[in-house]
Amino acid sequence: MLRVDASPRMGTGHFMRCLTLADALARRGAKCVFLSCGLPNHLGQLLQSRGHELFRLPMRDGDSTDAVLAHSDWLGTTQQADAEDSLAALGAQTWDWLVVDHYALDHCWEAKLRQVAHKILVIDDLADREHDCDLLLDQNLYHDMLSRYDAKVPQACRRLLGPRFALLRDEFREARASLRPRDQEVKRVLVFFGGVDERNFTGQALAALVAVGRKGFEVDVVLGALHPQREAIEALCLAEKFQCHVQTTRMAELMANADLAIGAGGGATWERCCLGLVTLALSTADNQRKQLEDAAAQGLVYALPPASHLSEQLAFHLQALLENCGLRKMISSVSLKAVDGLGAQRVAACMGCTGISVRLANAQDSQALHRWRNHPSIRMVSRDTREIAWEDHSRWFEAVLEDQGRLVLIGEYEGEPVGVVRFDLDAKGHAEVSIYLVPEGNSRCRGGDLLQSAEDWVVRHRGDIQLLHAYVKGFNKRSNGLFVAAGYEVDNTRFSKKLHEL
Incomplete structure (x- = not known):
């Protein structure tokens, strides 16, 4: 609800x-x-x-x-x-x-x-x-x-x-797959100030664009169906040969195709960042001012301060952005790194809605577990990187199935196995967790979703487990990021250095 x-x-x-x-x-x-x-x-x-x-x-x-x-x-x-x-x-x-x-x-x-x-x-x-x-x-x-x-x-x-959790539609994540930081000449500008734009910031931005002159770029203008000056803006776009889009469903496409945007703060900020779209941003509401100031301080947007003669200020700063390729590339690069478009999936997983069902492993899973564990991609990040013989695996797995202090859970998506999570419990109610996705499994499943589903299973079925910890190799940045994103805290760090024999 x-x-x-x-x-x-x-x-x-x-x-x-x-x-x-x-x-x-x-x-x-x-x-x-x-x-x-x-x-x-x-x-x-x-x-x-x-x-x-x-x-x-x-x-x-x-x-x-x-x-x-x-x-x-x-x-x-x-x-x-x-x-x-x-x-x-x-x-x-x-x-x-x-x-x-x-x-x-x-x-x-x-x-x-x-x-x-x-x-x-x-x-x-x-x-x-x-x-x-x-x-x-x-x-x-x-x-x-x-x-x-x-x-x-x-x-x-x-x-x-933070914007790791920005609620962006799937088309933004899909559109960013083929994008690189914007470092080319500006050939297309996008103007969009939200679905309502009651104070007609769109009209003031278009006046600034007219004042600057076309300079060889095309302009896309997006309006909501209820924009108060819709007819006047449509007429101006027709006269200036701007493309006007009303209540469009193509926002991700328009942002991906643009080299520069003029727009408001709010949720659209993170849509543009996800696609690395450099933005001359205005706070159109009081609650957006601090958002844009702090985002600009991090290099994510070019934020325009409040101004009494807005069209003139827009024209001045727009000209500055058009002439500074290095600044545009920097903003684009920082933006792409800050927002990856997976926020909605992360929030859904935190709500326990992952689409993944979890069950205890049983004797029939032994061969599959042996095959997955010996896959090169799994062995590389395991504590013991050696290939495990079938006999050794069979003895280990039989012991695990009999041991209440060791849990092996298998996550399934649409009836197919997608990952394995193991919990090894000690006498204090602490458990070490290890996790891997099934090699060449369902690519739509994320490690965070699997981990969340396994933790939810533990909460429901094993009240004796009070604390989880994990051991991750230093070079395994993906797993380090997985546990940090899932709310785990680093409690110690182990360093190793190999000394060459003299």
Whole structure:
């Protein structure tokens, strides 16, 4: 269940990132229902075309609001009334997860919905209120992101912070596969300021482009269907021979084809970074200002400070970017490294929705385990790199099956084995975990998903295991990254140095 709204005032970004998460969850077998108030019809139709349900909350015109949060008036009523409407719409059914993405809701509303949700994920960018949640996602990059939510979430809440968790549609990850850092002459410019753009930043950006002159590049302009100046912008695009795209489904393609973008902060920042698209970025809302300042400090965007004569400032900074190939290449390179497009999969895995089922290995798995373990790619990263004889493996595996302190789990995706996770338990309730994906197995499965599924199995079936640790070889950067991303902490480091004989 996902509680999110969209409107000309709040834009469509919250809705679109929730839709991206819902699509990722649905592909892994989850049923997703949206709970919304006043959602525009075209967004409701988009939801249902993706196979999700929509429960509409009643509009409470004229209601007073709480006035205790910076965005309380976005709700159109009190949190108490909205919670009652939500519970009434949901009925007696309980849900595995409630996802909340709304600046006007905090721990008061979330606590009331606990009666129908086993766990709660909050998506936030502001860190300006308290939450009652099990997971918190802030996909933006801030210099103080590790401490922003201190004292604002429960101690046991897991925080998913930074653009590694950016909720991007699959087409962005797919489009980046063939892209390199932008180091060529600018031949195509993309202008996009979100699905609503109530203050018409698009028009001011186009005025700057006209002032700069074409200089040999093409221009793509993207508008939402409800843009307040749609007709005027379409007329200008026709006169200037700009390509105008209204409510397009080709954003990833347009970004991949562009060499430079002019746009807003928010979620589109991470879409552009995923594709290495250099952006002259403007904060079109107060909550975007710090996001863009901190992202610019990390070299991810070229952020334009607030200005009274915006078109003139845009033209000045646009000219600077057009003339500085080295700066564009640097921004493009840093962006590509910061965002890989796998954020939705990571969040879904953290919610325990991996699409992978886990079972205990049995005697019939012995031959397959022996074959996988002896594969060169697995032996290379194992503690013991020698090939294991069948007789030795058989004795070891028979002992494992009889030992309650040793677990071998096999992960399966769509009925096919995709990986192996082993837990070796000691007397203190600590277990060493080792993991590998089946060589030449299903390429859609990620190690993080397998590890999460195995950990969930341990929590359900082995309450005696309290602490996990892992041994990873120093050169194995992929496994090191896997465990760090899964929330493991480095507790010691072992160095080795071989001395040549004199």
